[in-house]
Amino acid sequence: MSMQQALNRALAEVMTENPRALILGEDVGQLGGVFRITDGLQKKFGEARVFDTPLAESGILGMSVGLAMAGYHPIPEVQFDGFAYPAVNQIICQVGRMNYRSRGKLPMPITLRVPSFGGIRAPEHHGESLEAMFAHVPGLKVVSPSGPNEAYHLLKYAATRQDPVIFMEPKSRYWQKGPVNTGADAAGYRPTGSRVVREGKHLTLVAWGAMVARCLQVAELAAEDGIEIEVLDLRWLKPIDAEGLAASVAKTRRAVVVHEAPRTSGLGAEVASIISERCFGTLKAPVERVTGFDVPYPSGDLEDEYIPNIDRILYGIQRVLEYRRG
Amino acid sequence: MADVLALDGTGRAELADEELRELYRLMLAVRHLDESAIRWQRQGLIPGYAPQLGQEAAQVGSGYALDMSRDFVFPTYREMGVARTVGVDMVEYMSTHKATWHGGLYDPKASRFAPIQAVVGGSVLHAVGWAHGQTLDGTPAGELGVAITYFGDGASSQGDVHEAMNFAAVMKAPVVFFIQNNGWAISVPTERQVAGGSVAGRAAGYGMPSIQVDGNDVVAVTQATATALAHARAGNGPAVVEAMTYRRGPHSTSDDPGRYRTLEEERTDGGEDPLARMRTRLLADGIADEAFFEEALAAARAEEEQIRAGINALGPRPGTEMFDFVYQEPTQALKAQASAWREESEHV
Numbered sequence: 001m002s003m004q005q006a007l008n009r010a011l012a013e014v015m016t017e018n019p020r021a022l023i024l025g026e027d028v029g030q031l032g033g034v035f036r037i038t039d040g041l042q043k044k045f046g047e048a049r050v051f052d053t054p055l056a057e058s059g060i061l062g063m064s065v066g067l068a069m070a071g072y073h074p075i076p077e078v079q080f081d082g083f084a085y086p087a088v089n090q091i092i093c094q095v096g097r098m099n100y101r102s103r104g105k106l107p108m109p110i111t112l113r114v115p116s117f118g119g120i121r122a123p124e125h126h127g128e129s130l131e132a133m134f135a136h137v138p139g140l141k142v143v144s145p146s147g148p149n150e151a152y153h154l155l156k157y158a159a160t161r162q163d164p165v166i167f168m169e170p171k172s173r174y175w176q177k178g179p180v181n182t183g184a185d186a187a188g189y190r191p192t193g194s195r196v197v198r199e200g201k202h203l204t205l206v207a208w209g210a211m212v213a214r215c216l217q218v219a220e221l222a223a224e225d226g227i228e229i230e231v232l233d234l235r236w237l238k239p240i241d242a243e244g245l246a247a248s249v250a251k252t253r254r255a256v257v258v259h260e261a262p263r264t265s266g267l268g269a270e271v272a273s274i275i276s277e278r279c280f281g282t283l284k285a286p287v288e289r290v291t292g293f294d295v296p297y298p299s300g301d302l303e304d305e306y307i308p309n310i311d312r313i314l315y316g317i318q319r320v321l322e323y324r325r326g
Numbered sequence: 327m328a329d330v331l332a333l334d335g336t337g338r339a340e341l342a343d344e345e346l347r348e349l350y351r352l353m354l355a356v357r358h359l360d361e362s363a364i365r366w367q368r369q370g371l372i373p374g375y376a377p378q379l380g381q382e383a384a385q386v387g388s389g390y391a392l393d394m395s396r397d398f399v400f401p402t403y404r405e406m407g408v409a410r411t412v413g414v415d416m417v418e419y420m421s422t423h424k425a426t427w428h429g430g431l432y433d434p435k436a437s438r439f440a441p442i443q444a445v446v447g448g449s450v451l452h453a454v455g456w457a458h459g460q461t462l463d464g465t466p467a468g469e470l471g472v473a474i475t476y477f478g479d480g481a482s483s484q485g486d487v488h489e490a491m492n493f494a495a496v497m498k499a500p501v502v503f504f505i506q507n508n509g510w511a512i513s514v515p516t517e518r519q520v521a522g523g524s525v526a527g528r529a530a531g532y533g534m535p536s537i538q539v540d541g542n543d544v545v546a547v548t549q550a551t552a553t554a555l556a557h558a559r560a561g562n563g564p565a566v567v568e569a570m571t572y573r574r575g576p577h578s579t580s581d582d583p584g585r586y587r588t589l590e591e592e593r594t595d596g597g598e599d600p601l602a603r604m605r606t607r608l609l610a611d612g613i614a615d616e617a618f619f620e621e622a623l624a625a626a627r628a629e630e631e632q633i634r635a636g637i638n639a640l641g642p643r644p645g646t647e648m649f650d651f652v653y654q655e656p657t658q659a660l661k662a663q664a665s666a667w668r669e670e671s672e673h674v
Binding site for chain 2: 054067105107
């Protein structure tokens with residue numbers, strides 16, 4: 001099934017299992033969301049549990065805080081990543097802090113779905129990579145699925161947590177299909193930590209969201225030259241799975257981290273730091289970053305120049321492989 | 327003052343004599359505690375405080391109208407009088423001003439009083455979410471719990487307040503927006519803050535009823551709030567109460583009102599003191615005598631002394647609590663930071 005279907009199915013199951021779960025946002029009801037992730041859910045669960053709000057993101061998040069205080073599990077959607085900005089005050093000052101401020105008496109089980117990242121040639125603010133901003137906020141957790149199976153399991157898991165989770169959906173992957181294990185053997189699966197999606201021994205490519213698929217393509221190409229690349233899907237951007245990261249890099253002794261967001265103070269810096277702390281003794285080269293640039297996310301025509309492409313990732317790999325200690 | 331739009335809920339009947347005396351006792355206790363808190367700040371017992379001198383009638387009157395078995399209060403940082411009226415533990419409340427814990431040490435869930443909030447306008451939306459939750463619970467109209475959200479003329483400039491009013495009106499959420507228009511947002515007067523001169527006046531644009539009430543008349547505030555609560559409780563949606571009052575003191579213990587208003591202006595604009603007014607009324611109506619006022623003063627003093635002792639005895643919270651309350655399920659990274667802090671700070 002597609003990632004869109006997998007997310008839709010996960011939401012339906014969460015709503016069935018938890019009568020206190022609610023879906024709210026702009027156009028999530030009758031329309032089923034502009035990406036159709038909530039398609040059919042209002043019909044299935046009623047207008048009380050799946051409802052359209054006025055067009056105001058701060059209102060959606062502020063209202064979610066109050067609903068959580070009243071014992072609900074809100075699953076709000078902001079329509080596009082760039083529209084999380086008007087809600088930042090509520091996300092940082094309220095969603096991220098209410099549990100702390102109330103000494104654990106008012107938990108914030110809010111699962112905020114954010115269609116994220118670029119790759120669909122959308123207008124301004126319809127493609128942004130906000131993971132570092134969210135990951136920097138105490139009290140929040142951040143996760144991003146790379147494919148349909150991850151999307152299904154991570155959303156089901158995130159939407160049953162007692163802490164707020166920012167769920168960053170790679171919108172360019174919504175229509176990609178893949179097997180999803182919804183069987184009985186998948187029940188109880190806890191998708192915590194990272195996941196090795198391709199094993200290798202020469203270098204670890206660390207990525208999340210839409211960049212995982214691209215890194216797998218890169219690994220295929222590199223394999224033709226005899227370079228065996230391990231691809232690690234980080235999945236959780238907060239908390240980062242430091243053990244999983246270190247285990248992979250301890251084996252390959254080289255790492256390149258790939259993300260769409262601007263380079264400066266991006267999450268790649270955090271990943272590189274964790275690797276340095278844990279693997280310094282065995283690293284054969286400094287950790288390389290292949291990222292977006294320190295520019296506003298560009299218009300569609302320039303997206304291919306901005307988002308790390310196969311060539312740029314291969315160059316990054318080459319720099320690491322050719323590194324010699326001075 | 328006039329209703330901007332008539333409310334169709336039924337308000338509160340005449341208050342009984344004992345209720346009127348109770349309103350005075352509460353206002354006096356609040357006045358005493360408020361003035362003491364300023365002294366405590368000067369004496370170094372607490373680092374800061376946001377006084378509400380002059381707003382006793384607005385706070386006590388509105389708090390008194392609530393049904394705390396089902397309603398929920400969303401305060402800012404200047405609602406000590408409301409907190410006292412609805413029964414929040416005052417040592418735990420004042421702990422936020424002692425810099426013990428953001429939001430205060432009281433249990434907001436059990437107290438039905440949300441944590442003290444520094445983001446002006448931020449909690450107004452929370453009230454709408456909580457209130458909408460009451461309608462989702464399937465509670466019948468007439469028995470709905472109502473969210474009352476407090477904010478001032480300054481906060482009414484925030485976009486979140488507009489979003490909250492619009493959401494509440496669209497969803498018919500049982501919310502009472504209680505504005506204390508105290509004339510000043512720190513140094514900026516209402517006329518440079520509120521276009522049109524009235525927050526209640528905006529309600530019509532949202533199709534909400536509103537009442538602008540003399541915020542220094544505790545009985546009028548109680549009745550206006552009760553009317554608004556009845557409207558919301560009956561399932562008719564939100565309502566606005568704007569209590570016209572005056573912040574007689576500084577914005578906070580760090581503020582110097584002499585930079586933006588003269589003492590003469592304070593005397594003129596402040597009008598009659600809400601406590602003095604109520605005292606005159608109780609005496610005139612033969613509801614209270616001098617013995618009552620002496621007794622009320624003694625009770626307020628005793629209470630203040632008890633709260634002072636409680637605050638004095640408050641030590642800092644254990645440093646582990648910095649880490650304990652960030653998440654329900656703490657991350658490994660945070661646990662590692664907590665244990666490094668323990669070792670490096672010799673708290674092992």
